[in-house]
Amino acid sequence: MATIYREADANLNVLRGKTVGLIGYGSLGRPLANNLRDSGLRLLIGLPHDETRLHARADGFEPQDIESIIPRCHILMLLVPDVVLPELFVERISPHLQRGHLLVMASGYNIAFGFVEPPPFVDVGMIAPRTIGEAVRARYLDGSGYFSFIGIGQDATGSAMETLLALALAMGSLRAGAIEMSPQQEAQLDLFVQQAILPAFHHLMTTGATVLLELGFPPEAVMMDLIISGELTDYLSRASQRGLLQALRLSSLTGQYGIFSRLNRFKELKLETLMEATMDDIRSGDFSVEWSREYENGYPRLSSLLSAQEKRSLWALEQDTLERLK
Numbered sequence: 001m002a003t004i005y006r007e008a009d010a011n012l013n014v015l016r017g018k019t020v021g022l023i024g025y026g027s028l029g030r031p032l033a034n035n036l037r038d039s040g041l042r043l044l045i046g047l048p049h050d051e052t053r054l055h056a057r058a059d060g061f062e063p064q065d066i067e068s069i070i071p072r073c074h075i076l077m078l079l080v081p082d083v084v085l086p087e088l089f090v091e092r093i094s095p096h097l098q099r100g101h102l103l104v105m106a107s108g109y110n111i112a113f114g115f116v117e118p119p120p121f122v123d124v125g126m127i128a129p130r131t132i133g134e135a136v137r138a139r140y141l142d143g144s145g146y147f148s149f150i151g152i153g154q155d156a157t158g159s160a161m162e163t164l165l166a167l168a169l170a171m172g173s174l175r176a177g178a179i180e181m182s183p184q185q186e187a188q189l190d191l192f193v194q195q196a197i198l199p200a201f202h203h204l205m206t207t208g209a210t211v212l213l214e215l216g217f218p219p220e221a222v223m224m225d226l227i228i229s230g231e232l233t234d235y236l237s238r239a240s241q242r243g244l245l246q247a248l249r250l251s252s253l254t255g256q257y258g259i260f261s262r263l264n265r266f267k268e269l270k271l272e273t274l275m276e277a278t279m280d281d282i283r284s285g286d287f288s289v290e291w292s293r294e295y296e297n298g299y300p301r302l303s304s305l306l307s308a309q310e311k312r313s314l315w316a317l318e319q320d321t322l323e324r325l326k
Contacts, residue, residue: 003180005150010169014162015041021073023066023093025052028106028129029079031137032171034059038140039170044069070096075167077104083295086115097122100156102163107190108183111153113288123160124153126183127168128190136172145175149186188282195287196278200271209314223321 022033023046033056037043045056046066056063070076070093078085078093085105097103102123110116111124118124128149129136139146150168152160168178181189205226212222225231239247248259281287294301309315 005165005168005174005178005180007169007174010165010174011162012039012166012169014166015075015170018042018074019044019072020075020077020167021046021069022077022079023047023069023088024077024079025056025061025063026079026081027133028136029077030055030059031133031140032077032079033061034137035140035172036167036170039172041170044073046070066092067096070101071098074100075102075104075163077106079106082107082109082115083291085110089116094119102157102160104164104167105153105183108149108151108153108186109190109288111183112187113285115288115292118154120154121156122154123156123163124183125160125164125167126151126153126186127164127171127173127178128186129171129173139176140172143175145172145177147176148173148178149181150178151180151182151186153183188279191282191287192275192279195282196275200274206312206314213317219317220321220324223318224325227318228321228325 019042020036021044022029022036025033025045025047029052033043033045043061045061045063046069047053047056047063048066053063066088076093078089080088089110097119099121100123102125103118104125104127105111105116106126106128108126108128111126126149130147130149131139136146148168148171150164150173152164155161165174165178168174209222209226212226213219235247238250248256251259
């Protein structure tokens with residue numbers, strides 16, 4: 001069983017007298033910076049010369065060059081995109097690291113697949129929120145907190161977890177809970193959801209819409225019932241509070257019978273085999289190499305895939321329905 005950490009497991013005093021440096025001020029860096037400041041931490045923001053400096057200044061921070069903040073910080077949170085971090089780390093971060101630094105990442109990806117190799121004299125940790133950046137800030141402010149995965153990649157000082165837990169407390173994550181997991185496990189799990197669960201969901205929804213439209217159902221009704229009504233979101237919200245089975249039990253008796261009596265039909269889709277193949281692709285490192293090449297070449301395949309999706313008439317029907325329902 002994995003360890004689940006709560007607020008009682010952390011001591012904010014561990015961070016007293018320490019300075020946290022945030023490198024990156026995007027969709028996650030911005031809310032985390034504001035959460036940490038509100039928790040009383042001393043922060044320095046290190047950024048490239050780009051538009052995010054305007055956002056940081058608007059929030060009352062004074063962003064500086066990355067290289068200038070590293071020697072003055074005890075903890076460095078590396079909050080730039082996964083594909084950007086390896087080059088940035090080699091050129092602008094690693095040369096300035098000192099013994100005892102704690103590097104904190106919001107994803108295990110670069111550690112898991114060897115794209116970032118920290119020197120042996122620093123601590124390496126991961127706090128990976130399981131929600132979007134906007135919710136990280138909103139749930140800090142309303143006191144509910146948000147779930148995260150927390151783990152150690154390297155413990156040079158012997159006190160990495162103590163500091164990491166204090167940081168997770170200041171971020172607002174321990175109000176909900178942080179599950180201990182290695183960076184390797186986090187990266188594999190995250191990629192599996194992206195590559196096995198979400199594609200299956202996307203395919204089911206678009207196939208269902210196509211079948212219903214071909215059978216003559218009004219486009220507005222199809223898009224409403226499948227996506228726009230929010231019924232599926234409500235169902236998933238109930239599942240997050242009560243569990244999947246109990247959420248299903250809240251359906252009508254007709255709905256429950258229809259769901260459970262037809263489950264076996266979908267076992268014929270060989271989903272288990274497809275999902276196992278997906279995980280093999282992830283664990284072998286094949287996907288991470290493929291994605292690195294895609295990034296280095298300027299995203300040619302991703303651009304082609306997005307273009308093909310955008311040409312589907314289904315999305316025009318979806319947008320039309322949204323406009324008509326406003």
